[in-house]
Amino acid sequence: MENPDQQHESVMDTGAEQLGKTYAQALLSAAEKAGITSTVVDQLTQIVDEYLGGSPQLAAAFDSPRIDADEKNRVIDKVFGGEFEPLIVNFMKVMAGRGRLGNLQAVRDGAIALFDEMSGQVLANVSTAVPLDDALRGKITEQLGNVLNRKVRLKETIDEELIGGMVIRVGDTVFDNSVANRLDSIAKKAQEGFSATLLQKFEQMTSD
Amino acid sequence: MKFSSDEIASVLQQEIENFDSKIDVREVGTVLEVGDGIARVYGLSGVMAGEMVEFPNGAIGLAFNLEENSVGIIILGDYLTIQEGDEVKALGTLLSVPAGDAVVGRVLDPLGNPLDGKGPVQTDVTRPVEIIATGVAERQPVGEPMQTGIKAIDAMTPIGRGQRELIIGDRKTGKTAIAIDAILNQKGQDVKCFYVAIGQKDSSVAGVVDVLEKYGAMEYTTVINAGASAPAPLQYVAPYAGTAMAEHFMFNGGHALIVYDDLSKQATAYRQMSLLMRRPPGREAFPGDVFYCHSRLLERSSKLSDDLGGGSLTSLPIIETLEGEVSAYIPTNVISITDGQIYVQPDLFFSGVRPAMNPGISVSRVGGAAQIKAMKKVAGGLRLDLAAFRALEAFAQLGTDLDPATQAQLDRGYRMVELLKQPQFKPLPVADQVVILYAGTEGHLDDVEIKSVSQWEADFLQYINDKHSAILEKITAEGALSDEVRESIEAAIKEFKAGYKPAA
Numbered sequence: 134m135e136n137p138d139q140q141h142e143s144v145m146d147t148g149a150e151q152l153g154k155t156y157a158q159a160l161l162s163a164a165e166k167a168g169i170t171s172t173v174v175d176q177l178t179q180i181v182d183e184y185l186g187g188s189p190q191l192a193a194a195f196d197s198p199r200i201d202a203d204e205k206n207r208v209i210d211k212v213f214g215g216e217f218e219p220l221i222v223n224f225m226k227v228m229a230g231r232g233r234l235g236n237l238q239a240v241r242d243g244a245i246a247l248f249d250e251m252s253g254q255v256l257a258n259v260s261t262a263v264p265l266d267d268a269l270r271g272k273i274t275e276q277l278g279n280v281l282n283r284k285v286r287l288k289e290t291i292d293e294e295l296i297g298g299m300v301i302r303v304g305d306t307v308f309d310n311s312v313a314n315r316l317d318s319i320a321k322k323a324q325e326g327f328s329a330t331l332l333q334k335f336e337q338m339t340s341d
Numbered sequence: 342m343k344f345s346s347d348e349i350a351s352v353l354q355q356e357i358e359n360f361d362s363k364i365d366v367r368e369v370g371t372v373l374e375v376g377d378g379i380a381r382v383y384g385l386s387g388v389m390a391g392e393m394v395e396f397p398n399g400a401i402g403l404a405f406n407l408e409e410n411s412v413g414i415i416i417l418g419d420y421l422t423i424q425e426g427d428e429v430k431a432l433g434t435l436l437s438v439p440a441g442d443a444v445v446g447r448v449l450d451p452l453g454n455p456l457d458g459k460g461p462v463q464t465d466v467t468r469p470v471e472i473i474a475t476g477v478a479e480r481q482p483v484g485e486p487m488q489t490g491i492k493a494i495d496a497m498t499p500i501g502r503g504q505r506e507l508i509i510g511d512r513k514t515g516k517t518a519i520a521i522d523a524i525l526n527q528k529g530q531d532v533k534c535f536y537v538a539i540g541q542k543d544s545s546v547a548g549v550v551d552v553l554e555k556y557g558a559m560e561y562t563t564v565i566n567a568g569a570s571a572p573a574p575l576q577y578v579a580p581y582a583g584t585a586m587a588e589h590f591m592f593n594g595g596h597a598l599i600v601y602d603d604l605s606k607q608a609t610a611y612r613q614m615s616l617l618m619r620r621p622p623g624r625e626a627f628p629g630d631v632f633y634c635h636s637r638l639l640e641r642s643s644k645l646s647d648d649l650g651g652g653s654l655t656s657l658p659i660i661e662t663l664e665g666e667v668s669a670y671i672p673t674n675v676i677s678i679t680d681g682q683i684y685v686q687p688d689l690f691f692s693g694v695r696p697a698m699n700p701g702i703s704v705s706r707v708g709g710a711a712q713i714k715a716m717k718k719v720a721g722g723l724r725l726d727l728a729a730f731r732a733l734e735a736f737a738q739l740g741t742d743l744d745p746a747t748q749a750q751l752d753r754g755y756r757m758v759e760l761l762k763q764p765q766f767k768p769l770p771v772a773d774q775v776v777i778l779y780a781g782t783e784g785h786l787d788d789v790e791i792k793s794v795s796q797w798e799a800d801f802l803q804y805i806n807d808k809h810s811a812i813l814e815k816i817t818a819e820g821a822l823s824d825e826v827r828e829s830i831e832a833a834i835k836e837f838k839a840g841y842k843p844a845a
Contacts, residue, residue, distance in 0.1 A: 147373075147383070147410040302369070305384045309365040318365070323356040330352045332463055 146239075153239025157247050160224050160240065165251075167220060174248045176217050181241040184212065196235030205229040255283040258302040260290040262311075277301065368431040372396075373411060375423045378572035379617050380414045382429050388412055391471060393432040398422045401452065402429070403436060403574070406618045413618045415574035417452060438582045440589035441466035445533060448550055448564040451579040453586075456566055457550075468585040470578060474640035481646045483680075486711045487598065487655045490526030490768020491519060493696055493761040496720035496778055497727075498683055498703045501711030502532075502596055502653035503644025507675055509660045509667065510685030514697050516659050518765050519683065520600040521549060523657060525556050526768035527598060533590045534562040535599040537583035539576050540606030543568040556766060576610035584641050587654050591643070594650030599642070603659035604635060608671045625670045635671075636678050681705035695762060700727045713771060715822035719778045723757070726782075730754030749787070756786045759794040772813040773802055775822070776830055785834050793843050801837055809833045 164173040185192040194200055194208065209225050228234045249256060257277055259265070265273070270287060277285045281303065292300075297312035370384030380402065388394065394402045394414055400423065406413030414429070417436075439453040443464035448457035455461060483501035500506045500523075508516045524534040536553075538546045546566050553559045563586060567579035580601045587597040601607070608631055615628035623629050635658075642656040660675050665686070667676065676682055681704045690697035700723075709717045733751055737743060743751070760781045763769070769777075777798055780786055789797045805812065812829050816822070 150410065305368050305370060305386045307365075307367050307369050309367065314365055315362050319357060319360050322360055323353055326356040327349070327352055328461070329463065332460070334348075 149236050149239040150243070152233065152236055153241075153243035154247070155243075156224075156228065156233070156236070156240045157243030160220075161244060161247050161251070163220060163224070169218060169220065170248065170251070173218060173221060174244050176221055177237075177241050177244055180213065180217070180221070181238050185237060192235075195229075195237065198232065202229045202232075205234060249286070253283055254286055255281055255303060256286050256288060258288045258290065260292045260295060260300040260302075260311075262291070262293050262295045262297050264291060265289055273299075273301070277303070368433075370394075370412060370429045370431075372423060372425055372427045372429060374425060375416075375420060377613075377617050378416050378420055378574050379405070379614065380416055380420070380423060380429075382412045382414050383410070385412045385429060385431055388431045391435055393434055393436050395430045395432055396423050397427050401436070403578075404431075405614070406620070415577070415614055416572065417574050417578060418572075420572065436470045436578070437467040438470055438585050439464050439466065440468040440586045444563045444586050445561060446559050446563070448566060450571070451565055451567050451575050451582040453582070466589065468589055470581045470585045472585070472588075472641070474637065475643050475645065475649075479646055479649055480643050481651075482710070483644050483653075483707045484710050485644075485653070486713060486716075486771075487523075487532070487596075487653075488526055488530070488768075488771050489519070489523040490770070491522055491696055492763055492769060492774050492778065493698050493700070494519070494683060495712070495771065495774055496716065496761070497700050497724045498681060498698075498705040499708070499711040499716070500655065500657075500705060501644070501707045502655050503642060504681070504705070504707050504711065505639045505642045505656045505658065505679040506705060507658050507660060507679040507682040508685065509662060509672060509676070509682050510697070511662055511665055511687050514685040514687050514690045515695060515765075516661070516685055517545075517549070517602055519685070519696055519698075520602060520657050520659060521552060522766065522768050524553065524562055524598065524600065525558050525766060527561065528556075528558060530596075532561070532596040532598050533587065534558070535565065535583045535587045535597065536562060537565045537580050537599065537601050539567055539579050539601065539603060540569050540571075540610065541566075541602065543570070552766065573610040573613045576607060577614060580604070580607055580638050584638060584654070584656075588641065591645060591652035591654040592650070594652045596653050596655075598655045598657070601638075601656065601658040603661050604675060605661045605671050608634070627670055631671070632674050632678075635675055639675075639678050680707055693762070694758060695765070700724050701731060713775075713816075713820040715775045715816050715820060715826075716771060716778075718822045719775055719782055723778070723782065727754065727757060730757070752787060753784065755791050756789070756794055757781050759791055760786065760798060762795060769802075770813070770817070772816040773806075775816050776805060776812065776833075777802065779822075779827075779830055780834055783831075785838070790843075796843060797841070800841065801834075804837050805833055 160173065161170060164170045185195070195205065206226050206229055209222060209229065213222050213225065225234065228237070259273060274285045274287060295311040295313050298310045300311050301308045368385060368387050370382040373381045373383050385394065385404070388404045388407070390404055390407055392404045394404060396402060396416070398419060400416055400418035400420065402414040402416045404412055405415045416423070439462040441464050443462050444453070447455060447459065447462065449462065450456055453462055483503045485502040487500045487502045487504065488495055489500060494500065498506070508519055510516050524536065527534055536549060538549070546564065546568060550559070550564055553562050565579055565583040567576040583599055587599045590597040608627060611631060611634055612627050616622060616626065620628045639656060639658060642654045644653045645651055658675060658679065660672050662669065662672055667673070684699045684703045685697045686699045687697070689699060705711065730750065733747065734754065737751055760777065780801065786794060786797065809829070812826060812833060815826055
């Protein structure tokens, strides 16, 4: 409850995710044919993060079923035309025509996942108590890359509650070497060991 | 009394010194939604069906449904403090419970946590809750009796060690009483008993524990309780957990008896979970695999071959019917799985026949193999005689005049019914049962008033235990009813009747 934003991020619409994956696949296949895959992914990220993220009105307008496709197409041409790849602009128009423009973020997530898979990359979420420096960053990338046999992309988070050490999450696997976790497990272990010993040598440990 | 701080400090220091810090690698997922004892979790992409997972509040869950985008988890514990977005950790193991001598005499929940306030179960022995039952080659036929101490059952539907005998009937007909008597009768027989209470009122379970304690049966009994207030997943795993604890004794060459009270409620809990998990409903809205749910449980009761130590696990599942409806889904399923059933009826119960077993439709498919020879001899024709008597009784009610032979048969029948009545918590040793049934079937009771039969029985048993205990010892030792024993019983009965004056 301390962090309402984080609570909200977990709200996951598996239907939208499925949809995003499908659209992302179509977008990336088209981009691959044109040979501009990484540009497309970068630009899509830019659109979602900067334009939609920066202007909630625009995001709301894209999501709204009351604004018809023609109007949306006009806005897309005006805002994104020229500056972005025509492929992306066309793609957005297709989405608008199908009333799916509100799912642009899901498409972005799907496209990144798919692009990582295609290019043999993997995303590693690294949480630390203090910010990483470049040397450490390089070391983590290199070592993780060796272990996973993939190129590693880092996403860094600062979490002071970890006290020290770091937590790396790749996919669904978490490598946890934080001080907080070690303290927790040592506490648990000591508690268990202590209660077992207490039962065994109750006489010895107490005196009248 | 006070704790010496030096000792405590040294123990803690030792723990800390021995702590080896490895990187904690875990597979995780995120809670999407939670409620009604189940959670849907995103992630956990490598989790296996039935694998244990842990929630941040310490609750244990089981991966129940593996779907394309999420995993359905059943939560075996407190699900009210789990929140959306919580991290779920896969533990990489199957659910297991503590087993061995440490669980005997305890009242536990289905995960092996204490409910009796006697502290945690201290043992290194654990057993997986779900295992595949032993196969054909590892078993042998049931041939050793498992005495329940109830005359009607030991005489007419005998139960062998390793058998599964269903106790079925409406509510309030004495089903649990039969099972409790069977547990009480295992005193000194080297049989470990397990009473699994599923969806029962906690007050009734407390009552059962009280009775077991009062009669000294808690020394060899474990009570596993998933009460009516426990979440459905706990009620669902309770019988498997109890069986896992009991199997420990079976696989170590010992004998165990387990009572599932009752499986209808377990089926209901399973139905609830399945429906919440959106598994398709079938007949009576039960999921398609509710048969397997019971068959894989009851299949684990067995008599092991001598190579494996010859241990056994006998089970007494209980099913509650509604208005005597045995053709409902769950009753027919369990009837077809078990090796026979004891059918208890409300009309018999209220007319004073207790245990209210209906001998006509109760069977034991193991039959005479699970009886000592002497019992087989005295009780061999009893079931058919009683059935004939019931038919005749209905006919006699028409008020027709009866010839003396028929009248005699009726009189004998009334006395046998009377003789098979037995008060609760009074299981009888098998030798006592043999002499009593001998007296009845050989007609020695024909001249006793029907209403004084039970008094006669009690006095006669007292007499034979006091004066002729050698006969009882001989029956117990030999197991057979030799001519010599038969003569001495005859003589004892004659002697008793000569000096017997019923109390007015």
